[in-house]
Structure formats: structure tokens, C-alpha cells
Amino acid sequence: MNETLGRGYARIEAIRAARGEPLASVPEPGAPPPDKYDFVYITLFVAGAAFLLPFNSFIMAVDYFQTHYPNSTIMFDMSTVYIASACVAVVANNMLLDFFTYNTRITFGILVSLSTMLFVAVCNIGWDGFSNRVSYIINLVAIGVVAFGCTVQQASYYGFTGCLPPRYTQAVMAGESAAGFWVSLDRIITKHSFSQPKRSTFMFFVVSILILLAHSMQHHVMMRHPLVQYYLRLTMESRHRRRIQLHLNPNEDVTLMENEAGEGSFGVLKLQSPALSTGQAETESSAFSFANPVYSPTAAAPAPLASPPPASEPSASPTAALRTPRPSYKVEDVVFESPERPTSWRAFKRGVLARWAVARAIYPYMVSIGLVYFTTLSLYPGIASEVPSCRLDDWMPIVLMSSFNFFDFVGKIAAAWPYEWSRSQLLMASGVRLLLVPLMLLCAAPRHEPHIVGDMYPIMFSVVLGFTNGLFGSVPMIMAPSRVGREHREIAGNMMTLSYNGGLLSGSLVSYLLLSMLGPRVHYMCRSYPTPLLPTVTPATTVPTNFTYPLTHI
Numbered sequence: 001m002n003e004t005l006g007r008g009y010a011r012i013e014a015i016r017a018a019r020g021e022p023l024a025s026v027p028e029p030g031a032p033p034p035d036k037y038d039f040v041y042i043t044l045f046v047a048g049a050a051f052l053l054p055f056n057s058f059i060m061a062v063d064y065f066q067t068h069y070p071n072s073t074i075m076f077d078m079s080t081v082y083i084a085s086a087c088v089a090v091v092a093n094n095m096l097l098d099f100f101t102y103n104t105r106i107t108f109g110i111l112v113s114l115s116t117m118l119f120v121a122v123c124n125i126g127w128d129g130f131s132n133r134v135s136y137i138i139n140l141v142a143i144g145v146v147a148f149g150c151t152v153q154q155a156s157y158y159g160f161t162g163c164l165p166p167r168y169t170q171a172v173m174a175g176e177s178a179a180g181f182w183v184s185l186d187r188i189i190t191k192h193s194f195s196q197p198k199r200s201t202f203m204f205f206v207v208s209i210l211i212l213l214a215h216s217m218q219h220h221v222m223m224r225h226p227l228v229q230y231y232l233r234l235t236m237e238s239r240h241r242r243r244i245q246l247h248l249n250p251n252e253d254v255t256l257m258e259n260e261a262g263e264g265s266f267g268v269l270k271l272q273s274p275a276l277s278t279g280q281a282e283t284e285s286s287a288f289s290f291a292n293p294v295y296s297p298t299a300a301a302p303a304p305l306a307s308p309p310p311a312s313e314p315s316a317s318p319t320a321a322l323r324t325p326r327p328s329y330k331v332e333d334v335v336f337e338s339p340e341r342p343t344s345w346r347a348f349k350r351g352v353l354a355r356w357a358v359a360r361a362i363y364p365y366m367v368s369i370g371l372v373y374f375t376t377l378s379l380y381p382g383i384a385s386e387v388p389s390c391r392l393d394d395w396m397p398i399v400l401m402s403s404f405n406f407f408d409f410v411g412k413i414a415a416a417w418p419y420e421w422s423r424s425q426l427l428m429a430s431g432v433r434l435l436l437v438p439l440m441l442l443c444a445a446p447r448h449e450p451h452i453v454g455d456m457y458p459i460m461f462s463v464v465l466g467f468t469n470g471l472f473g474s475v476p477m478i479m480a481p482s483r484v485g486r487e488h489r490e491i492a493g494n495m496m497t498l499s500y501n502g503g504l505l506s507g508s509l510v511s512y513l514l515l516s517m518l519g520p521r522v523h524y525m526c527r528s529y530p531t532p533l534l535p536t537v538t539p540a541t542t543v544p545t546n547f548t549y550p551l552t553h554i
Contacts, residue, residue: 031224036276041171043222044161049177049182050215052151054113054146055082056183056405057208058139059381062397063191064125064201066385069136071521076382076511078143083377083504085144089151090498094355096408102232103223106157110216116142117212121205125198162481162493163235165229169306169481169493173474179414180405183208187398231434235486278311297465358491362483364423366496370503371430374471377507379440379465383514386444387458396455399414403459411470421475429472436465446519473500 035041058065093105100108120142124135161169186207194200222228236372359366383400389396389448442451443458452458480496481489 016375018130032230035225038361040222040225040227041168043166043218044157044171045175045178046215046218047153048172048180050212051109051113051150051157052176052179053183054117054150054206055070056180057117057205058082058185059145059338060147060401061186061201061204062381062385062401063394064197065139066394066397072136073512073515074136075385076137076508076515077140079377079381079511080383080505080508081140081144082147083501083508086151087498087501087505090155090501091147093153093155093492094494094498095120102156102160103220105516106153106160106219107216108152108157109149109151110212114209114212114216115146115154116149117205117209121202121209125205126202128198132248132477134466150349151501155494156271158477158497159490160491163231163486166478166482167416169478170412170474171471173415174409174412177405177409177470180401181409182211184398184402184405187275187400191398194542197395206444218248236492263397290535355495358484358488359495360439362480362495364427365483367479368423368426368430369473369476369496370499370506371427372433372469372476373500373503374507374510374523375430375433376465376469376473378510378514381439382508382511383440383444384458384462386447386515387440388444388447388450388520389455391455400462401460404462404469406468407463407466410466410481411472412474413479414467415474418432421479426472426476433468433472434462436468440465441514441517445517447521450517507539534551 059075060073065078066072096105106342120139124142126132128135130138157172158169162173187204190200190207194203194453381397384400385397387396387400392399439452440458440461443461444450450473477493477496477500481492484492
């Protein structure tokens with residue numbers, strides 16, 4: 001065996017628990033630094049709003065795009081392109097997890113999103129020098145690029161907050177809903193303030209760009225915060241801790257020594273090769289065995305060595321041994337996992353196996369969040385933008401999306417309630433939520449005469465859709481990282497993001513099927529119900545003895 005395996009470190013909490021020793025003697029890590037003024041929480045709240053701000057900006061400009069590209073499926077196309085690009089970004093982020101730090105990935109996403117938003121606002125909306133066909137393609141390419149940058153941020157932030165306490169994951173998800181609410185409010189203000197659609201949409205995008213710039217500066221300050229550094233250090237230590245597996249055999253011995261540095265969390269495993277005879281040395285020069293002293297169940301000190309250790313191996317200090325009676329431990333084999341380069345095939349295979357193990361541990365939460373976002377993207381923003389209204393006209397899609405975003409925000413705040421949702425409850429809630437698909441569809445189908453008439457019904461369905469999306473889309477994301485070890489929490493956050501984007505992609509594809517069920521695109525004719533004329537009384541010139549009631553035939 002390689003001589004570098006002559007000494008390693010092994011955790012001894014399990015051994016102490018098996019002996020019945022109290023675990024209170026094991027030193028716990030110090031208390032984390034305080035989050036003064038909730039700076040980290042607020043920054044992550046803004047981050048959640050920032051990485052969904054570009055997508056919401058494109059979607060909430062529905063009135064401009066539907067006017068600029070009439071008789072097109074612009075809302076469906078943008079949603080599908082965004083989600084498809086987001087899925088590619090999630091897969092790429094999981095593959096590159098070990099090659100780039102959180103800060104590098106998040107900064108890359110911010111720069112990509114910011115530069116693309118600037119190009120669209122200045123060249124495609126402000127200048128508007130392209131033809132409709134070219135402009136349409138530019139919008140789809142732009143939202144695909146924005147989706148890649150924003151999803152790299154999103155997946156990285158969920159992996160990052162998985163290393164922090166759960167309240168910080170909730171902050172990111174509440175920020176996501178705040179993005180929709182803020183963009184809805186911003187769109188209402190700019191549309192009301194500027195009569196020209198081009199000018200109001202340009203100012204709408206400018207406000208979103210300014211928020212992205214503020215978020216970029218705030219993020220880099222947060223990454224230097226002592227609280228963030230504390231939890232990142234714990235995660236890195238857990239992830240890079242070396243492991244030793246001991247296989248017991250009654251014929252070989254090993255001595256488990258206390259750490260000479262006085263740290264009770266680890267023990268020192270000292271391995272020694274015995275002195276071989278001359279004949280054996282010629283044939284078994286490469287053999288490896290153990291000749292360490294054995295702890296006697298009754299003795300207070302270790303027994304003497306059966307043979308003296310080699311000169312190259314330092315002898316164990318008697319003061320470093322366990323002085324209380326301990327049972328004997330005998331070792332057959334030691335497997336030492338040395339640090340490897342992340343580019344090696346073995347490290348890649350280990351990463352795949354780790355993701356599979358994490359997925360098996362959190363699959364109910366992955367299924368739940370996938371169903372939630374499948375339902376949402378089946379209806380929002382595609383079907384919601386097709387619901388007609390005689391009273392609200394082109395304000396109807398804005399009202400529906402604004403009500404969805406506001407109550408999505410309320411639902412994500414409600415996710416912080418101290419209630420322990422079970423896995424079966426989450427799966428049941430996400431399944432029942434599928435009933436909203438036919439209800440909302442009947443508000444728009446068929447186009448010439450929807451089955452559910454009235455403005456209040458689609459608004460009510462949009463409210464329920466938003467609140468349940470916020471609540472049951474947040475709880476699984478918050479709970480999943482706590483179901484795995486600290487060293488796997490970033491992987492859990494990324495796997496949840498992968499399931500989340502899988503639900504988004506499948507929902508956006510199903511929305512095309514629902515669109516075909518609406519029928520051919522025709523101008524919606526508002527039905528009018530004439531009020532019948534009431535009976536009239538002719539003015540009397542004499543004593544009113546006879547009254548005539550001339551009726552008008554309708």
C-alpha cells in the first residue's frame with residue numbers, strides 16, 4: 001500500500017455513541033455572526049426579484065407586443081423559449097458546479113441579463129429600426145439569452161442559500177414574487193403615465209435595468225458579509241473532509257488514538273507494517289498488515305507492540321492513547337479517499353452518483369414543485385393573455401397578470417408560517433391544483449363565445465393560481481435542502497431547480513395544446529342585451545278616468 005496512507009483522520013462520534021459516552025464533550029462550532037439589520041436577508045430578497053425581473057418585464061409588456069405583432073403567438077413563443085433556455089442553463093450549471101464558484105456564476109448571469117436588457121430597450125424598443133419579422137426574432141433570441149443568464153443566477157442562488165439557514169431560501173422565493181408584483185405595478189404606472197405604447201414600454205424597461213444595476217452592487221457587498229463567509233466555510237469543510245472506511249477483522253489490530261492536537265471531533269489512525277522475516281521479506285515485500293497495539297477491555301493502557309515499529313514510523317505517545325478501558329478494534333482494510341482533481345472521470349462519476357442519491361432523498365419535493373409549476377405555466381402567461389373582456393379591453397391581461405403576481409407574493413410570504421408540511425400534503429395540494437387548468441380555459445374557450453362569461457371569474461381563478469403557486473412552490477424548495485447533509489445542500493438546491501424548470505418547460509409546451517383548443521383567432525364580439533321599453537302613461541288633459549298604456553313591441 002502507498003506509504004502516504006500511513007496516517008489519516010477518522011470521525012469518532014459514532015464510536016463514542018456506541019460506547020455510551022455522552023456527545024456533549026464534542027465541541028460544537030461557534031455561533032454564526034449576526035445578520036445586522038437583516039442585510040443578507042434583504043439582499044437575497046432583492047436577488048430573487050432581480051433574476052426574474054427580465055422575464056417578468058417581457059411578459060408584462062403584453063399589450064405592447066400584442067399590438068406590435070398582431071395575430072401572432074408572441075406570448076406563447078417567448079414563454080417557451082425562456083423555459084427551454086432555462087432548462088439548458090440548469091443542466092449546464094449542475095455540470096459546472098465544481099469548476100466555478102457561486103460568485104463567478106452569479107456575476108456571469110448578472111452581466112448577461114443586464115447587457116441583453118440594455119440592447120432590447122435601446123435598439124428594439126427605443127430605436128425600433130428593424131422590420132417586424134427581424135424584431136420578432138430579436139425578441140425571441142434576447143429572451144433566450146436572458147433566460148440563460150437569469151437561470152444560472154437562480155440555480156446558483158438556490159444552491160448558495162441551501163448552505164444558509166432556511167429563512168434565506170424563503171427570502172429568495174419571496175423576492176421572486178416581489179419581482180412579479182413590482183413589475184406589474186411598474187407597468188400599470190408607465191402605461192397610465194405615457195399614452196404612446198413605445199415610450200411607456202421603453203421607460204418600463206429602463207426601470208428594470210436600474211434595479212438590475214443596484215442588485216449587482218448589493219450582491220458583491222453581501223458575499224463579503226461575515227455570516228455568509230461563516231456558512232460557506234462550514235460547507236467547504238464538510239465537502240472536502242477526507243473519509244476513512246474501516247472493515248473489522250478479528251485477526252488484525254488497529255489503535256484508535258485521540259487527536260494529539262486536542263480536538264475531540266477526530267481521532268488519529270496510526271498504521272504500522274510489522275517486521276517480516278527474511279524469507280517473507282523476499283516474497284511479501286509489498287504486503288501490508290497491521291501490528292498496532294490492541295485496547296484491552298480491562299487495561300487502562302495499550303498493550304506493548306508485538307514487534308517494534310519500523311524506524312521510519314514514529315511511535316505513539318502513551319499520553320495520546322485513550323486511558324480508560326476500551327474494547328478492542330481490529331481492522332482488515334482501510335479505504336482512503338484522497339482529494340482528486342475535479343476534471344477526473346472518477347470525480348465526475350462520484351458527482352453523478354451524489355446527485356442520484358440526493359434525488360432519491362428529496363424526490364417527493366421534486367415531484368411536488370414540478371407539478372406546481374407545470375400547472376402555472378399551462379395557464380400563465382399564455383392562456384391568461386387570451387381571456388377577453390368587454391369592459392377592460394387590453395387592460396384585461398394586465399389585470400390578470402397583476403393579480404397573479406400580487407397573490408403569488410402573498411403566498412410566498414405565507415410559506416414562512418411555522419407549519420410542518422408533510423410530503424403527502426404537498427403532493428396532494430399540487431395535484432388538486434390541476435383543476436385550475438380547465439376552469440381558466442373555459443374563461444377563454446371558445447374565442448367567439450367563452451363558456452364562463454364575466455370578468456370576476458378569471459380574476460378569481462388568477463388569484464387562486466397565484467396564491468397556491470407562491471405557497472406550494474416555495475415550501476418544497478425550502479424543505480428539501482434540510483433533508484440531506486450539509487455537504488450535499490448545494491446539490492439539493494440545484495436538483496430542485498432542475499425539477500422546477502422541468503415543470504416550467506412541460507407546462508409551456510402544454511399551453512400550445514390549450515391554445516389550439518381555443519379555436520381560430522377571431523375578434524371577440526361583445527354581446528349586448530337591449531333593455532325593453534317600459535309602459536308609458538300619456539299625459540291626461542281631463543279628469544283621469546281612463547288610462548291608456550300604449551306598449552311598444554320589441
